[in-house]
Every structure is written in C-alpha cells, then in structure tokens.
Amino acid sequence: MKVAELTTKDQWLEAFPIMKQLRTHLDIASYVSLVAEATSKDSYRMFALYDQQEIVAIVGFKPMITLYYGRFVWVCDLVTDNACRSKGYGEYLLNYVQTWATDNEYESIALSSGIQRHQAHRFYEEKMDYEKVSYVFKSK
Template sequence: MKTVELMSESEFIQAFPLMLQLCDHLSQQEYIQLLNEMRKEGYRLFALLDEENRMTALAGVFIHIDFFNGKYLWISELVTCQETRSNGIGKLLMKDIEDFAKKEKCKKVITYSGLSRDKAHHFWENHMGCERRGIVFKKEL
C-alpha cells in the first residue's frame, strides 16, 4: 500500500467512483468543475493505492491558518472503498496524511463529521485518537 497525491485529470477521473461513495449527489462534470476551483484555493487530493494500484481510499485536504488553531490541515473528504471498510485502510491513509501535515509544519489536523455519521465518529475517536471539540453551525443561503 502506498499513498500518492493525485495530480492529473485522468487520476481525478479515476478517483470519481470512489468519491461518489461519499458524495453521491455529484455528477462527474460537477466533481471535475468543483475540483478545479478547489485546487486553485489549495485543495489537494490523496489516494491510498493497493498492490494492484487500485484506489482504496481518498483524502481531500486544505492547509489553513487562523488565530485560534494556527497552521492546520483541514480534511474535507475522507472515504474508503465500501468493499474494504473496517480493515484499517482509512487509518493507513490518515497516517500518511498526518505525516504530510507535519512536513508542512501544521500543528493540528481538523475535520467535520455530520451528526448522523456514527461510524465516522467511531473511526475518528477510537482509531485516530481525535476528540470532539465542538459543533459546526451551518446556514443555507
């Protein structure tokens, strides 16, 4: 298993079916359009590849800085392939993402998880050593 940063249009298209497992509302066209806009803002997409170079997990991240957190890595998306979930795949990818964050001199890794996502909360708290620190408020405009 190895983690790679996806850089090319063909790699992004190859990642779409896996991203669709997390964001099932997106068309491929919307995905590519948003991805191109997000990349202009610093978005980076990483994939964990298995021994046959198949993508088994994805992590989409931004590096941000603010007064409260200092420099930190924001995890926008984390998805593992449905067929390989609960086999340590997400944890392998997150170890490499944390190493990347340290290399970029980030002091924290932060993410958001919807209130209904109990399995995701279990992963973050019990496998990644994260603690719940607050609630995100959202208003549709």
C-alpha cells in the same frame, strides 16, 4: 500500499467512483469542476491510497491558518471504498496526512463529520484519538 497525489483530470476521474460514495450529491461534471477550482484557488490536495494498484481510499485536504486552530490541515474528504472497509485504509491515510502536516509545519488536523455518521465518529475518537471540539454550522 502506496499513496499518490492526484493532480490531473484523468486521475480525478479514476477516483470519482470512490469519492461518489461519500459525496453522493455530485455528478461527474460538478466533481471535476470543484476539484479543479479547489486545487487552483484554495490549496486543496487529493491523495489516493493504492493497494494492488487499485484505489481503495481517498483523502482530500487543505492547509489552513486561522486564529482558532493556528496552522492546521483541514480534511475535506476521507472515504474508503465500501468494498474495502475495516482494513485500516482510513487510518493509513489519516496517518499520512498527519505526517504531511508535521513535515510542512502544521500543528494539527481538523475535520467535520456528518451528524448521522456514528461509525465514523467512533473511528475518529476511539481509533484515531481525535477529540470532539465543536459543532459545525452551515447556513441554508
């Protein structure tokens, strides 16, 4: 297995079919536009996990600093290809992000997960030992 940062439009396009499984509301044009803007203006980084030279999972994150969390990494997107679930790929990528955070002097990792995603919550809490610390609210 290999993790590689995706930095070009062609790489983002290669990742789109898997990202679309998580971000179902995005079409290809809006996806590319948002990734381009987020990488250039908001320190967003996207990494793919390859197994047998095929993308099997993707993580997108950005380093942040807030008064609440201090220096931390916010995981914006984490998705494993539906055909490749339960093979440890999500765990592998989150561990990669943890190593990246530690190497770059960020203290912790935070993320939000949709209310309906019960399996994901079990994964974060039981497998990855993350704790539920808040609710996320969004204006309409």
